Amino acid sequence: MKAMIRLKPGVEKLQAYFVNDIPYRVKLDANEGSNYLLKGGFNINHLKPNLYPDSDSRELRRKMAEYYGCDETNIMVGNGSSELINTIVNAYCDKGEKVMSFTPSFSMYQTYCDLCGAEFIGIETEEDFSQNIDKLILAAKDQKPKIIILCNPNNPTGYVTSKEEILKLLENIDDSLVILDEAYADFSYVTAMDLINTYENLIVMRTLSKAFGLAGIRVGALVANAKTIEYIWKVKVPYNLNIYSQYAAIEALSNTDGVDEYINDIKKLRKELYMQLEDLQFQLYPSGGNFIFTKPPIDNLFEKLMRRGVLIREFIYKEKVYNRITVGTKEENQILIDEIKELIGGCL
Amino acid sequence: MKAMIRLKPGVEKLQAYFVNDIPYRVKLDANEGSNYLLKGGFNINHLKPNLYPDSDSRELRRKMAEYYGCDETNIMVGNGSSELINTIVNAYCDKGEKVMSFTPSFSMYQTYCDLCGAEFIGIETEEDFSQNIDKLILAAKDQKPKIIILCNPNNPTGYVTSKEEILKLLENIDDSLVILDEAYADFSYVTAMDLINTYENLIVMRTLSKAFGLAGIRVGALVANAKTIEYIWKVKVPYNLNIYSQYAAIEALSNTDGVDEYINDIKKLRKELYMQLEDLQFQLYPSGGNFIFTKPPIDNLFEKLMRRGVLIREFIYKEKVYNRITVGTKEENQILIDEIKELIGGCL
Numbered sequence: 001m002k003a004m005i006r007l008k009p010g011v012e013k014l015q016a017y018f019v020n021d022i023p024y025r026v027k028l029d030a031n032e033g034s035n036y037l038l039k040g041g042f043n044i045n046h047l048k049p050n051l052y053p054d055s056d057s058r059e060l061r062r063k064m065a066e067y068y069g070c071d072e073t074n075i076m077v078g079n080g081s082s083e084l085i086n087t088i089v090n091a092y093c094d095k096g097e098k099v100m101s102f103t104p105s106f107s108m109y110q111t112y113c114d115l116c117g118a119e120f121i122g123i124e125t126e127e128d129f130s131q132n133i134d135k136l137i138l139a140a141k142d143q144k145p146k147i148i149i150l151c152n153p154n155n156p157t158g159y160v161t162s163k164e165e166i167l168k169l170l171e172n173i174d175d176s177l178v179i180l181d182e183a184y185a186d187f188s189y190v191t192a193m194d195l196i197n198t199y200e201n202l203i204v205m206r207t208l209s210k211a212f213g214l215a216g217i218r219v220g221a222l223v224a225n226a227k228t229i230e231y232i233w234k235v236k237v238p239y240n241l242n243i244y245s246q247y248a249a250i251e252a253l254s255n256t257d258g259v260d261e262y263i264n265d266i267k268k269l270r271k272e273l274y275m276q277l278e279d280l281q282f283q284l285y286p287s288g289g290n291f292i293f294t295k296p297p298i299d300n301l302f303e304k305l306m307r308r309g310v311l312i313r314e315f316i317y318k319e320k321v322y323n324r325i326t327v328g329t330k331e332e333n334q335i336l337i338d339e340i341k342e343l344i345g346g347c348l
Numbered sequence: 349m350k351a352m353i354r355l356k357p358g359v360e361k362l363q364a365y366f367v368n369d370i371p372y373r374v375k376l377d378a379n380e381g382s383n384y385l386l387k388g389g390f391n392i393n394h395l396k397p398n399l400y401p402d403s404d405s406r407e408l409r410r411k412m413a414e415y416y417g418c419d420e421t422n423i424m425v426g427n428g429s430s431e432l433i434n435t436i437v438n439a440y441c442d443k444g445e446k447v448m449s450f451t452p453s454f455s456m457y458q459t460y461c462d463l464c465g466a467e468f469i470g471i472e473t474e475e476d477f478s479q480n481i482d483k484l485i486l487a488a489k490d491q492k493p494k495i496i497i498l499c500n501p502n503n504p505t506g507y508v509t510s511k512e513e514i515l516k517l518l519e520n521i522d523d524s525l526v527i528l529d530e531a532y533a534d535f536s537y538v539t540a541m542d543l544i545n546t547y548e549n550l551i552v553m554r555t556l557s558k559a560f561g562l563a564g565i566r567v568g569a570l571v572a573n574a575k576t577i578e579y580i581w582k583v584k585v586p587y588n589l590n591i592y593s594q595y596a597a598i599e600a601l602s603n604t605d606g607v608d609e610y611i612n613d614i615k616k617l618r619k620e621l622y623m624q625l626e627d628l629q630f631q632l633y634p635s636g637g638n639f640i641f642t643k644p645p646i647d648n649l650f651e652k653l654m655r656r657g658v659l660i661r662e663f664i665y666k667e668k669v670y671n672r673i674t675v676g677t678k679e680e681n682q683i684l685i686d687e688i689k690e691l692i693g694g695c696l
Contacts, residue, residue: 002518004548004576005494005525007583008442014582019403032399041393049596050383050561051375055367079427082585090463094356095443108585115438115583116464146353170350177353200352213398216591228352234362235355235463237430237456243564244592248397 010117025309026335028326031155031184031291033213036262037252044244053243060246063253064221068193068206073226076233077249078240081183081205081220086112088203088222089147091235092177093118098145102131104317105151106181121145129157129285129293133165137172144175151181153188156315156324158287160188170199179203183220186211186263187270188288196225203228210290211263212252219249266290270327276337277325280344291326298344308339358465373657374683376674379503379532379639381561384610385600392592401591408594411601412569416541416554421574424581425589425597429531429553429568433497434460436551436570439583440525441466441494448493450479452665454503454529469493477505477633477641481513485520492523499529501536504663504672506635508536518547527551531568534559534611535618536636544573551576558638559611560600567597614638618675624685625673628692639674646692656687 006012061072068075078084085108089099095117101109103122113120121143123136131154140148150169153160170178170192180192182204192204204223209215219241222229274292278284283295298304301323302314313324327333354360409420416423426432433456437447443465449457451470461468469491471484479502488496498517501508518526518540528540530552540552552571557563567589570577622640626632631643646652649671650662661672675681 002522002547002549004579005440005523007439007580008445010442011439011583016578016581016584017403017586019400019586027399030400035396035398038397044392044592045389047564048383049386049564051380052367052378052557052563053566055365079588079590082587086585090438091355091359092353094358095465097356117443174350175353199350201350209400215400215587216395216397218401218587218590231352232355233364235359236364237434237459238365238367239430239563239566240427242427242566242590242593244392244596245590248592 008117010114014111014114022306023309024311026328026332027311028328028332028336029311029313030215031210031289031326032215033210033266033290034262034329035213036258037212037214037255038248042248042251044247047243047247049243052239053241053246055238057241057246060241060249063250067253067256068223070193070196070223071226073229074196074223076222076229076236078220078222079218079245080209081181081207081222082108083240084220084222085109085179085181085205086115087235088179088232089113089118090116091232093146098143099147099149100136100140100143100145100176101149101151102136102154104157104315106155109149118146125157125159129154129159131159131161133161133169137169140173140176147177147179148173149179149181151183152190153184153288155184155289156291156313157293158285158289158291160190160286160288163190166190166192170195170202173201177201177203179205181205183207183210184289187266187290190288193223196223200225200228208249208252211259213262214248214252217245217248219245266327269330269333273325273327273333276333280340291324293322293324295320295322301340301343304343305336305339310336310339356465358462362459362462370654371657372659374676374680375659376676376680376684377659377661378563379558379637379674380563381558381614381638382610382677383561384606385560385562385603386596390596390599392595395591395595397591400587401589401594403586405589405594408589408597411598415601415604416571418541418544418571419574421577422544422571424570424577424584426568426570427566427588427593428557429529429555429570430456431588432568432570433457433527433529433553434463435583436525436527436580437461437466437495438464439580446491446493447495447497448484448488448491448524449497449499450484450502452477452505452663453499457497466494473505473507477502477507479507479509481509481517485517488521488524495525495527496521497527497529499531500538501532501636503532503637504639504661505641506633506637506639508538508634508636511538514538514540518543518550521549525549525551527553529553531555531558532637535614535638538636541571544571548573548576556597556600559607561610562596562600565593565596567593614675617678617681621673621675621681624681628685628688639672641670641672643668643670649688649691652691653684653687658684658687
């Protein structure tokens with residue numbers, strides 16, 4: 001038997017991504033939404049599965065451009081914004097070059113750095129998880145990262161960086177690519193989409209996984225000025241997005257009337273859930289996403305709820321335990337609250 | 349206006365992948381097949397597009413394992429074998445490490461190297477495009493590549509490396525990962541799938557794009573021994589394959605009765621087309637794929653056929669022009685031959 005060949009040293013430390021696969025009643029762990037845009041179903045039988053998909057996803061990019069209020073030449077699409085961020089980090093960062101972001105934030109940024117040999121530099125958020133842009137700018141001027149990634153609203157904390165702060169960042173950074181990961185921006189009030197033609201070093205990431213409720217189709221978008229998109233087209237692999245995902249996204253984008261209402265519903269439910277958790281003595285952080293970040297008042301809430309069929313996410317930061325809870329439907333949120341009440345009662 | 353940030357130097361030279369988008373009557377340029385496994389259509393409306401897909405594609409891997417005669421622990425799936433080869437080259441090769449393959453072969457191998465900073469070393473095939481494994485072994489012992497990629501049957505030449513030669517390669521190579529790209533192996537008679545439990549440094553790539561006629565769904569498989577699969581799971585990005593592609597592949601793999609007949613039909617049609625082209629004075633190379641590689645007897649055949657609505661591929665190697673022609677249906681092949689006859693008549 002010939003021996004196994006080792007991966008490059010920088011990726012040896014990676015852990016396989018663990019996805020929860022236990023039975024559940026309520027799933028509030030992955031910030032998924034409701035299937036409301038494709039709930040009528042759709043027919044795929046006119047599509048030709050034997051032919052390669054449109055490598056450039058032109059029809060989909062046209063539809064997205066209409067929705068986002070830009071031009072199709074401002075858009076590149078991929079299998080979720082994940083594929084696109086991974087591609088971009090790898091394409092811009094030579095081995096040892098730096099990627100700067102706040103911590104805690106989306107954990108995959110570190111993984112994408114490890115995969116391509118870039119050095120991840122995490123700038124600590126403040127006590128309340130707010131993101132100090134002055135601190136980020138100072139660190140960037142000092143360490144000269146090739147890329148700065150700002151997740152806004154931030155996952156998992158929900159913190160929203162204001163437009164003024166984003167503008168300050170962009171005005172003060174000349175030599176870094178600035179990626180604004182706006183996966184959750186639909187649930188907030190801040191976006192940098194209108195700035196792509198002012199800052200050639202700006203890339204905005206969007207996704208259909210959250211506010212569109214379409215995590216299963218894996219469609220994300222990279223939005224930037226046309227010159228940048230044309231320039232980075234060389235690192236997009238051909239035929240990356242299959243025919244079904246392209247078509248499902250086109251279908252969803254062909255009738256977006258319900259999107260604003262859905263977003264408003266989630267915002268209302270977020271506020272209600274926030275107040276209910278506040279009443280139960282949860283330490284809460286304001287959230288601009290379809291989730292709430294919290295320090296729970298009892299130990300092992302994650303495991304205890306899991307045993308009762310309610311899935312949420314647990315994060316450990318500086319040895320303290322936090323939870324991220326997706327804002328579900330009214331009924332789902334009520335089940336969560338009822339279960340928490342029973343658990344808290346049992347603790348008293 | 350802030351200035352654009354440059355990509356890392358190694359990828360600057362890449363060219364955006366050009367995909368033909370001209371109207372056609374017959375498409376024989378991309379080695380696609382017929383839609384025969386999903387021709388009855390299927391319903392996707394029970395799937396839940398709002399939830400993330402199974403990150404591990406378990407049901408799909410079980411179905412594939414049945415078909416390929418291995419265990420699901422031997423399989424990783426991705427958006428075409430392309431995504432998987434790209435992931436593997438990047439995961440194993442640190443900057444400057446070497447990837448060795450024959451030339452001409454699948455052009456994306458070089459691209460995947462450029463994307464991650466690996467050095468691509470092309471070993472020239474012989475005059476007749478046969479692949480001299482002794483030469484490859486000697487070069488590998490000398491240059492110590494991290495990865496050796498053997499495309500078998502080779503794209504675009506169609507050359508089939510025999511099982512004996514593959515065994516010789518595996519027996520003589522200890523310090524390189526050996527990737528056998530078997531995208532077209534279904535149309536041949538050689539596979540290394542049965543060797544994955546003997547050689548831990550062997551990875552076999554398969555795809556549903558060719559013999560299954562499902563290029564549009566973008567599903568490929570990486571087959572290796574279970575220890576290797578477990579080891580490389582850490583570099584697989586989560587949720588890489590969307591719900592629809594997983595489901596379409598499961599549907600196709602649930603009724604594979606027609607696959608052998610389809611493959612036999614293509615082999616028969618390949619033989620007929622070969623003889624027809626031979627009669628027309630084409631210089632031909634034996635092919636184990638669903639395509640024929642040829643040096644045409646007239647200039648600019650590619651452009652001339654394109655103007656007549658018949659798409660084929662053109663390759664230039666050592667300043668000579670070659671064509672790769674997909675074996676189409678009987679009718680498609682006849683249109684091709686008729687058009688070539690008209691063109692040759694016009695040249696006389």
